[in-house]
Amino acid sequence: MKTIDFTTEQQLLVPPPTDPYDAFRLFIDDDLLDLIVRETNANAVRVGAADNVKRNSQINNWKVLTKEELMTFLGLLLHTGTIRLNSICDY
Structure with a gap:
C-alpha cells in the first residue's frame, strides 16, 4: 500500500x-x-472445502479471480452509478 x-x-x-x-x-x-x-x-477455497457444501452448489464452479476481472467488475460497478436506467434489470 502507498503511504503518505x-x-x-x-x-x-x-x-x-x-x-x-x-x-x-x-x-x-x-x-x-x-x-x-x-x-x-x-x-x-475455504467455502468450497466445507463439509456442508452441496454437490450442485455454485461454489463448485468457482474460477480463480484475476486482477483484470476485478478491475472490469469495479469499472462496471462505478459505471452503473453514472447512468440512470429504468430498471435494475437494465444494467
Whole structure:
C-alpha cells in the first residue's frame, strides 16, 4: 500500500490526477487489488472445502479471480452509478 506522510499543513501531498482513472488509482492501487484478489480466491477455497457444501452448489464452479476481472467488475460497478436506467434489470 502507498503511504503518505502526515504533515500539519493543509496541502495536497500527491500529484493531482489528470483523469478519472488516475483519481481512482490514487485510492485503489495494485497492492489493494492484489489483496482483494488473493483473499477472494482464498475464501472461495475455504467455502468450497466445507463439509456442508452441496454437490450442485455454485461454489463448485468457482474460477480463480484475476486482477483484470476485478478491475472490469469495479469499472462496471462505478459505471452503473453514472447512468440512470429504468430498471435494475437494465444494467
